[in-house]
Amino acid sequence: MSSSSPAESSTTGFVDRLQEFVSENKRAVLIGTAAAVLAVGGAACYYYAATSGAAGRAGGGVSDMEKGVAGEKKKKNKGNRKKKAGGKDKQRDSGPILEEVAKPKVESAVDESEVEVLSDGQIGVMSNEERTEKASEYKVKGNAAYQARNFGRAVELYTQAIKVSPKPDPVFYSNRAACYINMSPPKHDLVIQDCDEALKMDPAYVKALNRRAMALEALERYDESLRDFTAATILDKFQNQSTAQAVERVLKKLSTKKAAEIVATREPRLPSYNFIQAYFAAFRPRSHPALPESLSQGDQTLDLALDALDASDFAHALSFVNESLEQGISWDAGKAEALNLRGTFKFLTGDVEGAKNDLLESIVLVPNFTQSLVKIASVYMEQGDPKKAFECFDEAIKHNPHDPDIYYHRGQVLFIMNEFTDAAENYTKSMELDDKFVFSHIQLAVAQYKSGNVANAMATFRRTLRAFPQRSEPQNYYGELLLDQQRFQDAVEHFDKAHELEQGKNSAPNVLPLVNKGLTLFQWKQDISAAERCCNEALRIDPECEAAVATLAQLNLQQGKIDKAVEMFEKQVDLARTEPELVNALTYQYASVAQVEFQKNFPAMAAQLNQIARGLF
Secondary structure, rough: OOOOOHHHHHHHHHHHHHHHHHHHHHOOOOOOOOOOOHHHHOOOOOHHHHHOOHHOOOHHHHHHHHHHHHHHOOOOOOOHOOOOOOOOOOOOOOOOOOOOOOOOOOOOOOOOOOOHHHHHHHHHOOOHHHHHHHHHHHHHHHHHHHHHOHHHHHHHHHHHHHHHOOOOOHHHHHHHHHHHOOOOOHHHHHHHHHHHHHHHHOOOOHHHHHHHHHOOOHHHHHHHHHHHHHHHHHHOOOHHHHHHHHHHHHHHHHHHHHHHHHHHOOOOOOOHHHHHHHHHHOOOOOOOOOOOOOOOOHHHHHHHHHHEEEEEEEOHHHHHHHHHHOOOOOOOHOOOOOOHHHHHHHHHOOOHHHHHHHHHHHHHHHOOOOHHHHHHHHHHHHHHHHHHHHHHHHHHHOOOOOOOOHHHHHHHHHHHOOOHHHHHHHHHHHHHHHOHHHHHHHHHHHHHHOOOHHHHHHHHHHHHHOOOOOOHHHHHHHHHHHHHHHHHHHHHHHHHHHHHHOOOOOOOOOHHHHHHHHHHHHHOOOOHHHHHHHHHHHOOOOOOOHHHHHEEEEEEOOOOOOHHHHHHHHHHHHHHHOOOHHHHHHHHHHHHHHHHHHHHHHHHHHHHHHHHHHHOO
């Protein structure tokens, strides 16, 4: 849930730090061979992952084409207006436009006469020179019709140019595609057909790639559209912002659509053991509700569920609590407890609405059940409704102002809202009511650090380390603050200590300190092998550690091992619990797949970019 322990939120925080590091170190971390150009061109190296900002501003459609045509009219370089058949237009326009930039030599009024159609016989007696000249004449007239927005006439003229030309010319097909895409309604299938023909003749024809990508996007064939926009972006050396934004836009559409499909079809399942354990650890232990004298079958099964929960046997706890509710629980407090537990498991499996319904029913049965109110607040935060969340916290305080969990979790909500000072006040209140809960101390230190009170934060952490010498969490999170300050050796020492303490536990160890150590060694010494060893060891211990998977994916990208990175992203998709997590993981996966496609389709260009990448080190 949104308000959780540091341990439960650590994977997200870790991935955020990893992404920040990648984006800030474009000389050291390159997204595959293709993205090496980003470092040369000065763009952000983490380009493909940045889908949230520019995506909403991306242009496209007819308006961009019209801007391109208007831009053509302003061209003054008359000495370079004509291009050889099949040549590439080097302009950096904002959308697909005509390659022919010379103004047609026509009268002020556009020629509306019937298009001259030559028969096969007439064409057959013409010389190649005559045919080339006639095709050029058709093209010039087609350009004039296009600029007059008479797209139907322009199509006829380009069609005749194609027919009469002695050899195929990709420009004619691409120009006709521009007409089809501007028609009302656009003829997207014909756009694709013409661009296919143009790209057969010139696979690196950027305008044809852009036009086909736009048509494919309109037809919701997002994976193919992403392939073309990615190729166009790389071939254009990442200089065309419109195309770059189109990559982000289509990535978002593709990932969002696929995530919704996955959520709708996959069976609910529990996340990793460590994730669940960390979530339940965010609440202080409570006594079981007192059992009635006469126990029903459901009452006895509920008791088994609570015992399994105490033993961190989450699979049996879930099975027993479902059975207890089906069998029937005889008293309100017991049923409220069962609904609280089932609602929690529903949330952990991604069933947000089902979780809310169970937790609300729990409150109806026992209005002063503050833990259910706190969990409902988390559900509202997950649904983007902080107002409702704080109403739940207020209601919980009315019933039990001395429950320290209320203030801790309210602090967590304030923390994720970047209200660090208010969050620190709530953590302090939680500690005043119960100073034996380690996460209140940790989060207070982190909130102080985020507020800019570095000295206070470090002092709080040192006190916490002394107060909880056998807990790994203070060591790990203190190490993270040291890492943020680039005190690499000190950070590694604390990550090692945290890992040592985790290995001494009876339950499955939390491997995040290992992954943190790997990232530190990478940042500190650029030691990719050591970072990979740490992450692989973490996955050996906990095969579902998302932070280790995410880090290995980035390390593979840095080395140009895009196929291996795609495998890691696929695993990250499999581990994702919620729809937003799925969207994020799928964004990486599809961006990497698009680069693999580019390497296959443009091996010479990929090799050239790989040489540039190696030259950066």
